[in-house]
Structure formats: structure tokens, C-alpha cells
Amino acid sequence: MDEQPGLSEQYRRASAWPLFVALGLPLAEIGVLFGLVPVAVGGLLLFVGSIAGITQESGYVERPWNLLAGLGGVLLVLGAVLALSQIPFSAGALTAALASNGLVVRGVSIVIAGFVAIGVGGVGRFVEPQSV
Amino acid sequence: MANEQIALTLLMGVLLVAVTAFLTRIEDWRSYTPLAGGGGGTAEESGYAREEKPGGLIRWLTTVDHKDIGMLYGTYALATFTIGGLMVMIMRTELLDPAATLIESTTYNGLLTSHGITMLFLFGTPIIAAFSNYFIPLIIGADDMAFPRINAIAFWLLPPGALLIWAGFFVPGLMPAQTAWTMYTPLSAGVGAGTQSGAGVDLMLLGLHLTGVSATMGAINFIATIFTERAEDCTWANLDIFSWTILTQSGLILFAFPLLGSAIVMLLLDRNLGTTFFAVEGGSPILWQHLFWFFGHPEVYILFLPPAGLISLILPKFSGRKLFGFKFVVYSTLAIGVLSFGVWAHHMFTTGIDPRIRGSFMAVSLAIAIPSAVKVFNWITTMWNGKVRLTAPMLFSVGTISNFIIGGITGVFLAAIPVDLVLHDTYYVVGHFHYIVMGVLGFMSFAGLYYWFPIFTGRMYQRTLAKWHFWLTFVGTQLTFFAMLLLGYLGMPRRYATYDFSIGPVEPVTALHQVATLGAFLIAIGFVIHVWNFVQSWSEGPIIEDGDPWNLRETNQYTREWQWHHRRMQTTIADGGEGDEEGEESRFATDGGEVDDADGDGADDANIDTDADDSSADTDTVEN
Numbered sequence: 001m002d003e004q005p006g007l008s009e010q011y012r013r014a015s016a017w018p019l020f021v022a023l024g025l026p027l028a029e030i031g032v033l034f035g036l037v038p039v040a041v042g043g044l045l046l047f048v049g050s051i052a053g054i055t056q057e058s059g060y061v062e063r064p065w066n067l068l069a070g071l072g073g074v075l076l077v078l079g080a081v082l083a084l085s086q087i088p089f090s091a092g093a094l095t096a097a098l099a100s101n102g103l104v105v106r107g108v109s110i111v112i113a114g115f116v117a118i119g120v121g122g123v124g125r126f127v128e129p130q131s132v
Numbered sequence: 133m134a135n136e137q138i139a140l141t142l143l144m145g146v147l148l149v150a151v152t153a154f155l156t157r158i159e160d161w162r163s164y165t166p167l168a169g170g171g172g173g174t175a176e177e178s179g180y181a182r183e184e185k186p187g188g189l190i191r192w193l194t195t196v197d198h199k200d201i202g203m204l205y206g207t208y209a210l211a212t213f214t215i216g217g218l219m220v221m222i223m224r225t226e227l228l229d230p231a232a233t234l235i236e237s238t239t240y241n242g243l244l245t246s247h248g249i250t251m252l253f254l255f256g257t258p259i260i261a262a263f264s265n266y267f268i269p270l271i272i273g274a275d276d277m278a279f280p281r282i283n284a285i286a287f288w289l290l291p292p293g294a295l296l297i298w299a300g301f302f303v304p305g306l307m308p309a310q311t312a313w314t315m316y317t318p319l320s321a322g323v324g325a326g327t328q329s330g331a332g333v334d335l336m337l338l339g340l341h342l343t344g345v346s347a348t349m350g351a352i353n354f355i356a357t358i359f360t361e362r363a364e365d366c367t368w369a370n371l372d373i374f375s376w377t378i379l380t381q382s383g384l385i386l387f388a389f390p391l392l393g394s395a396i397v398m399l400l401l402d403r404n405l406g407t408t409f410f411a412v413e414g415g416s417p418i419l420w421q422h423l424f425w426f427f428g429h430p431e432v433y434i435l436f437l438p439p440a441g442l443i444s445l446i447l448p449k450f451s452g453r454k455l456f457g458f459k460f461v462v463y464s465t466l467a468i469g470v471l472s473f474g475v476w477a478h479h480m481f482t483t484g485i486d487p488r489i490r491g492s493f494m495a496v497s498l499a500i501a502i503p504s505a506v507k508v509f510n511w512i513t514t515m516w517n518g519k520v521r522l523t524a525p526m527l528f529s530v531g532t533i534s535n536f537i538i539g540g541i542t543g544v545f546l547a548a549i550p551v552d553l554v555l556h557d558t559y560y561v562v563g564h565f566h567y568i569v570m571g572v573l574g575f576m577s578f579a580g581l582y583y584w585f586p587i588f589t590g591r592m593y594q595r596t597l598a599k600w601h602f603w604l605t606f607v608g609t610q611l612t613f614f615a616m617l618l619l620g621y622l623g624m625p626r627r628y629a630t631y632d633f634s635i636g637p638v639e640p641v642t643a644l645h646q647v648a649t650l651g652a653f654l655i656a657i658g659f660v661i662h663v664w665n666f667v668q669s670w671s672e673g674p675i676i677e678d679g680d681p682w683n684l685r686e687t688n689q690y691t692r693e694w695q696w697h698h699r700r701m702q703t704t705i706a707d708g709g710e711g712d713e714e715g716e717e718s719r720f721a722t723d724g725g726e727v728d729d730a731d732g733d734g735a736d737d738a739n740i741d742t743d744a745d746d747s748s749a750d751t752d753t754v755e756n
Contacts, residue, residue, distance in 0.1 A: 012198035015281050016155055022150075022288030025345070026296065029338050033400060034331070036135060042144030042332075046151060054281055055154070074190050104407065 017054035044113035072117025083107025202266030209259035216250035240629035273363025296339030300332030314656030319531035351385035377441025439576035451518030464503035497547035524598035535571025560620020591673035604658030611651025666742035
């Protein structure tokens with residue numbers, strides 16, 4: 001840029017993703033901290049989705065879907081660990097705990113976000129005809 | 133409850149769909165400029181030059197250009213400074229008389245907390261980031277920051293952070309946090325009287341956490357940029373002083389802010405999920421103080437070192453001489469950076485910690501006076517025998533040195549345990565650190581804004597207004613903060629909305645509070661003038677057609693960012709229509725000293741040049 005200011009104009013200096021990475025993180029934090037399931041799920045999805053998008057845009061991955069699914073897997077594991085640390089592994093216990101145990105609610109919301117991310121990543125992986 | 137959940141779900145769904153739609157639209161726009169940023173550019177794409185950045189609002193929402201992000205940081209910091217300033221004006225007005233006549237004490241506490249956090253985290257760090265983002269890549273000859281997108285993410289975390297920090301004021305049903313910026317437990321853990329158990333504090337902590345994440349991302353970026361992106365001719369030996377201070381500051385951020393983030397998460401867990409990190413029966417409230425101040429004291433230097441770098445950068449330009457003792461200024465910066473991690477417990481002398489520990493922390497705290505004094509003496513010596521031009525940035529730099537001397541020396545007193553035991557939690561401490569945060573950081577922010585105004589805008593500010601700004605700010609600062617030092621000597625405790633001291637017939641405490649309030653109003657008037665000057669000059673100021681508005685070539689200090697500015701001017705296609713301001717231009721454009729030069733005699737100039745040459749003999753290699 002310095003040496004030939006005219007030439008520098010060719011570099012791309014815009015990206016739509018940072019704004020949404022930065023929006024997803026606070027929404028995810030608020031949602032998880034206060035146990036607001038929709039906000040937690042939406043925020044986490046926005047966050048991991050934008051991470052996948054910005055990574056793809058930067059050229060670190062060719063397509064975002066594998067990364068999105070992978071991040072979804074991480075959320076799934078983290079959420080499951082959080083929820084299952086509170087209860088024995090059974091559907092009945094889970095349902096009962098959802099009404100009473102805040103940590104389980106938070107864990108499950110993270111798990112939901114993970115599931116959706118894996119779903120979107122998986123579907124995108126096979127549906128998308130070419131890289132964006 | 134179920135309805136709320138459904139509404140929230142709908143809201144989030146709409147948000148996600150809107151984001152996706154927006155991104156799809158942006159991607160459409162991207163489809164005809166298919167070059168991915170990470171892939172670099174080639175000459176063939178020059179036809180897309182105009183599409184490098186979209187126009188209008190979208191440009192600012194999507195930019196990853198370090199200069200644009202610097203502008204965003206600067207705009208954000210000026211906005212938050214205004215808000216933090218309005219908060220303190222309400223507080224100072226309330227303190228005009230002893231009773232709670234204007235606002236309730238709970239409101240005062242909320243304003244006090246938000247003022248501190250706003251000024252430190254939402255103004256201080258961002259205004260420094262504004263300068264460093266814009267200029268570090270230019271100064272070291274880098275194309276951009278090492279990670280432009282992370283740079284943008286770091287900025288965009290700040291607006292949500294600010295909204296969360298202030299949420300208690302404008303979200304119905306919430307109380308603003310009243311924990312003070314130090315957030316001491318057990319108060320901030322929501323126990324005790326229970327006034328701090330509301331979600332307003334949680335949101336404030338989340339906001340603070342976000343600003344910490346933002347600062348850490350920025351710091352990593354600066355370290356990577358300065359280490360790896362320098363131009364070939366920019367070596368460690370001739371790296372400029374501002375880059376050194378930003379590098380040191382970034383190192384401090386890297387070690388300090390993650391600790392703050394961790395401590396905040398622990399506090400949030402204590403508040404919401406029943407952990408006992410800071411409970412009396414658990415890790416103890418004192419643990420919070422240790423963790424907080426292990427972050428908090430380096431934070432002071434995070435906010436001090438870059439402005440000190442700005443003094444070292446700007447002062448020589450208007451003294452006609454190279455920075456005296458460049459190497460020692462760098463060494464003192466590094467020394468302060470290291471020592472800053474060894475002094476945290478001097479904030480805790482009155483907590484009953486082991487006296488032997490107190491003694492060692494006192495010693496290290498006093499030791500910081502040495503590198504600080506090295507800086508001060510080098511700055512004074514730089515001006516000594518120089519051709520001093522009292523431009524607005526120079527006035528602010530010189531004013532900063534005097535403020536730093538008062539702020540620094542009061543700090544030496546406070547570092548001494550016996551003095552601290554008396555003055556702890558009084559206005560003396562408030563006066564002391566405001567001499568640093570307002571007197572150094574605030575002043576040098578203004579100095580930087582004036583010094584680089586021609587680069588930001590291509591125009592010159594109005595000299596007279598700038599000098600009004602300086603003198604109002606300088607006098608106001610002395611009135612306000614020196615009065616606070618005296619209030620501290622009289623035993624006035626900090627953080628109180630009301631006071632009731634009658635010492636003899638004249639009531640000195642009330643009088644000093646009124647003096648402090650008067651000073652605050654002077655600062656506010658000065659700031660209004662500054663904003664007016666900035667905005668008006670930006671749109672109507674005389675166009676600068678000289679790439680060297682400060683006459684830096686004369687003293688061989690025409691640094692890289694000005695060279696870049698000059699090249700930009702040469703390669704920018706003239707937009708025309710500015711000829712009518714020629715007359716004004718010659719009048720305004722000379723805050724750099726052409727007029728002053730004309731006033732001085734030739735012999736002086738010759739002497740100065742000689743001085744400059746002499747002093748540059750041993751520093752040519754280190755100051756480009």
C-alpha cells in the first residue's frame with residue numbers, strides 16, 4: 001500500500017463477517033448466562049456460522065460446511081458434558097432436570113445449537129453445488 | 133414465560149434470517165469482485181479498484197482496512213468519552229452542595245461505576261487503538277494489520293460491550309451496576325444488602341468481558357503485525373518509539389486482560405450458578421482483589437504507555453530536535469511494562485495482608501518512579517535548547533508532562549505504606565489517578581487528534597479554537613484534580629454522593645468540591661469547542677495541499693506516515709473546487725510554524741538546525 005498507493009486499491013478491504021462474529025458472541029454469552037434458550041441457540045449459531053464463513057472467506061478452508069459441522073460437534077460435546085454432569089443419563093431425568101436445573105437448560109441449549117450447526121453443515125456440504 | 137420464550141425464539145429466528153439475507157446480498161455484490169481477501173490481489177483486478185470497498189454505510193460495516201477501523205475506533209471513543217463525560221458532569225453537579233439534591237445516591241453510584249468503566253475500557257483502550265490501527269501499519273511500512281478481519285471483529289465487539297455495560301440505565305426493570313469499576317466482592321457477588329444481585333451487574337460484567345476479548349484480539353494483532361509485517365528497512369534498531377510503546381502495551385494486554393476475563397467469569401459463576409470463588413467460606417473476597425489488581429495495575433500502564441509514546445513522538449517534532457536518549461526511553465518503557473506486574477498489592481495495603489508482602493510491593497512500586505523519571509527527564513531535555521513551536525499538539529504534550537509529574541509524584545506518596553494507610557479511599561487517590569488518565573491519556577488523545585488531523589481529513593483544524601480547547605482543558609484539569617488532592621488531605625472519602633464536613637466557618641470541603649466542579653465545567657466547555665472544531669474543520673477547514681504541514685522535513689523528522697500521506701495526496705485524483713480557500717489555508721495551515729518561523733530570525737533557525745543535527749548524530753539510526 002505504501003509503496004504504490006494506486007496499486008493498493010486492488011486489495012479487498014471489506015468483509016461482511018466480522019460484524020456478525022462480534023454480534024454472535026455477545027448474544028451467545030447472554031443466552032447461556034441467563035439460560036435464555038432461544039438467545040443462546042441463535043447466538044451460538046450466528047457465532048459458529050460466522051466463524052465458518054470468515055474462515056472460508058479468508059481462504060483457510062475451501063468450503064465452510066465441514067468447519068460448521070465440526071464447530072457444531074464441539075458445541076454438542078460441551079453442552080452434553082455440562083448437562084450430563086448434573087444428571088444420570090436417562091431421558092426421564094433430563095426432562096425432569098430441564099424444569100429445575102439451570103445448568104441442564106444451558107447445556108441443552110448448547111446441544112441444540114450444536115445439532116443445528118451439524119445439520120446445516122451436513123446439508124450444506126452435500127447440497128451446495130460450488131463454493132461461495 | 134412460555135409466551136416470552138416463543139417471542140424470543142421468533143426474534144432470534146428473524147435475526148438469523150435477516151443476517152442470512154444480508155450476507156446473501158453482500159455475497160451477490162461479492163460475486164463480481166471474486167477476489168478473496170486472504171488470497172491477495174493482482175494487477176488484473178485493477179478494474180475493480182472502485183469496488184474495493186462498497187459505498188456508504190455498508191463500507192463502514194464491512195471494512196477491514198486498518199485506517200477505516202482506526203476511524204471507527206476514534207469515532208467510537210469520542211462518543212463514549214462524551215457519554216462518560218456527561219455522566220461525570222451530572223456527578224460533579226450533584227457534588228456542588230453536600231446534600232443529595234440533584235440525584236439519588238443510588239443513581240450517583242451507578243453513574244460513578246459507569247463513568248469509570250466507560251472512560252477506561254470504552255474510551256481509553258479504543259482511542260489508543262484508533263491511533264495505533266491507523267498509524268502503526270503506516271509507520272512500520274506494513275500493508276495492513278497482520279489479521280485484518282480479527283481487527284474488525286475486535287472493533288465490532290465494542291459497541292455491544294458498551295450497550296451491555298450501560299444496559300442498567302436504559303433497560304426497564306434493571307438497575308445499573310453500583311459496584312464501582314473495581315467490582316469488589318462481596319458487594320459485586322450480589323450478597324450483603326443484596327442491591328447488586330440484579331441482572332444489570334451481570335450485563336455489565338458481560339460487557340466488560342467483551343471489551344476484554346476485544347482488547348486481547350487487538351493486542352495479538354499488533355504483536356503479530358509489528359513482529360512480522362515490518363518493511364525491510366524498518367528494523368528493530370530503527371523501530372519508532374510509538375511502535376515500541378504499542379508493542380509493550382500489547383504485551384501487557386496479552387498477559388493482563390485474559391486474567392480479567394477469567395476473573396469476571398468466576399464472578400459471574402458466583403453470582404448465577406452458586407460457585408464460591410470469592411465467597412467468605414470459599415476462595416475469599418480478597419482473592420478477587422488479587423486477581424483484579426493483577427490485571428488492574430498493568431491496565432494503568434496499558435493506558436499510560438501509548439500516550440507516553442505519543443509524547444515521545446510529537447514532542448521532538450515541535451522542538452526541532454530528535455528525541456533525547458531514544459534508547460533509554462525504550463528501555464524505560466520495557467522496564468515499566470515488566471515492573472507493572474509486580475505492584476498490584478499496593479492497592480491492597482489496607483486489607484490486612486502480610487506486612488512483609490506489603491513491604492516488597494512498596495519497594496517495587498517505588499522503583500517504577502525510576503523509569504518514569506527517565507521519560508520525564510528525556511522529554512524535558514528534548515525541549516531544552518530546541519526550537520519549541522507551541523502548536524496545539526505541542527501544548528497538549530507539554531501540558532501532559534506537567535500533569536504526569538503531579539500524577540506520578542502523588543503516586544510515589546501513595547506507594548509508601550504509611551501514607552497510603554492515611555490516604556487510601558480518599559479523593560487523593562482519585563486526584564492522583566485522574567492526573568494520569570485525564571492528564572496524560574486524555575491530553576495525549578487530543579494531541580494525537582490535532583497532530584494527525586491533516587492526515588485524517590486532508591484539512592487543517594482551526595488554530596485559535598484548538599488553543600482555547602487546550603487552555604480550558606489545562607486549567608480545568610488543574611482546578612478539578614488538584615482540588616481533589618486537597619480534598620483527600622482533608623479526609624474526604626471517594627465514591628460518596630453526599631458529604632457533611634464542617635471544618636470551621638468556611639467549609640473547605642464544600643468549597644473544594646465547588647472548585648472541582650468548576651474545573652469539570654471548564655473541561656466540558658473545552659471539549660465542546662474541540663468537537664465543534666473537529667467537525668467544522670473536517671467539513672470546511674482549509675485543504676492542506678502540502679504533504680508536510682508541520683514542516684518536519686526541516687528537522688529531518690518527516691516520518692513514514694507523513695510520507696505516505698504525501699504520496700496519497702500525489703496519487704489522489706484532484707476532486708477540485710477548493711481554490712477559494714487558498715487565503716484561509718495560508719493562515720490556518722501554519723499551526724505547524726511557518727508563521728512562527730517567519731517571526732523568528734534566521735540565526736535562530738541556523739542554531740536550531742545545528743542542534744538538531746548534533747542531537748541526531750547518535751539517534752539517526754533509531755528514529756526514522
